[in-house]
Amino acid sequence: MKAKETTTILDPIHTDVFLGGEEGYHTYRIPSVITTLNGTLLAFCEGRRESGRDQSPTDMMLRRSLDGGVTWELMQTAVAAVPDAAMDPCPVVDRTTGTVWLIYDRWPEGYRGEEIAGVGPDAVSCWGTHSTDDGATWSEPVNITATTKKPYWTGFAHGPGVGIQTQSGRLIVSCNQYEDGHRCLIIYSDDHGKTWQMGGETGPAVDESQVVELADGRLMLNMRSTRGKRCRAIATSTDGGQTWSDIRDDPTLIEPVCQGSFLRYTLASEHDRNRLLFCNPANQTSRVNGTVRLSYDEGQTWAIAKTLVPDEFMYSCLTVLPDLSLGCLYETDGYRIIRFARFTLDWLTDGADGIERK
Structure with a gap:
């Protein structure tokens, strides 16, 4: 008899992790959370020192949880960048080595995204740091710009959210560039993070994205859209991200133009069926109604949708916990x-679905 592995919780439990005004930072923004190979939760965000605006002096902050998000350790600085801005955290776990990579962009002091054009191709740079002890300590950051960003690009950003490791072992982080119509792409590493390369670009009018490997090996990008449809944009790749399909709109995944979280939950090869998750403010005009969705057909349709937070809900990030319950780190309260x-999963599906391991 197959054993059910989820832990039933009648209602979601919400815990404050970062509060603006504390620890010397005006605002905390851009949440990212990932579960390590050992089950530690790493919650990252931008610590904006002086104001809430983008590209203000910003450090990359981190809190760890050793008990599935019930309690959180004291905040630490993963990357010290002030007076510059370390932005758009995108961690990825190498499940071969256990190493956690944190990829992010660094913006020079005093510039915002809309002001960056004309400053020069090195205005924004791409960086990586890694931890071999579940986020307790971090390596000296390494500049990976030369192989991950074209010389003439000015604006460039990662994720934000999390990266993935494919079945072949490749590490992948989604990105977007501002120079040529706002297009998405991936950067990837085939040597466990030692070196990074860039893939090809999608069509225009898309930016903040997350990537998932589908069961058949294709990659799927789920992207914030400025195409005027007020829904998410989708592109797929059959060659590891070197080229992308034409962009299609997913009218089910409505949005007010906001970041969203897109994540592999289970694979039929390891559990009973394929499941993908998506989370965003499901509203076409305001960042409210934080909704979690579940797909059983690799993102073609979304069979389940349930409101996690009915009021203010901005950027978010999903993670799968060791017991196969779920976590979501999200912005709220202005x-x-x-x-x-x-x-x-019991809560999400009103008891209709439970995971069984093969």
Whole structure:
């Protein structure tokens, strides 16, 4: 008899993780959370020192949880960048080595995204740091710009969210560039993070994205769209991200133009069926109604949708916990709070679905 592995929680449990005004930072923004090979939760965000605006003096902050998000250790600085801005955290776990890579962009002091054009091709740079002890300590950051960003690009950003490791072992982080119509791409490493390369670009009018490997080996990008449809944009790749399909709109995944989280939950080869998750503010005009969706057909349709947070809900990031329950780190309360919600598949599907391992 197959054993059910989820832990039933009647309602999601919400815990404040980062509060604006504390620890010397005006605002905390851009949440990212990932579960390490040992089950430690790493919650990252931007610590904006002086104001809430993008590209203000910003360090990359981190809190760890050793008990599935019930309690959180004291905040630490993963990357010290002030007076520059370390932005758009995109961690990825190498499940072969256990190493956690943190990829991010660094913006020079005093410039915002809309001001960066004309400053020069090195205005924004791409960086990586890594941890071999579940985020307790971090290596000296390494500049990977030369192989991950074209020389003439000015604006460039990662994720934000998380990266993935494919079945072949490749590490992948999604990105977007501002120079030529706002297009998405991936950067990848085939040597466990030692070196990074860039893939090809999608069509225009898309930016903040997350990538998933589909069961058949294709990559799928789920992207914020400025195409005027007020829904997410989708592109797929059959060659590891070197080329991308034409962009299609997914009218089910409505958005007010906001970042969203897109994540592999289970594979039929390891569990009972394929499942993908998506989370965003499901509203076409306002960043409210934080909704988690579940797909059983690799993102073609979304069979399940349930509201996690009915009121303010901005940027978010999903993660799968060791017991196969789920976590979501999200912005709320006028960008004053980054909060963690823990919930189960039972809650999401009203008891209709439970995971069984083969």
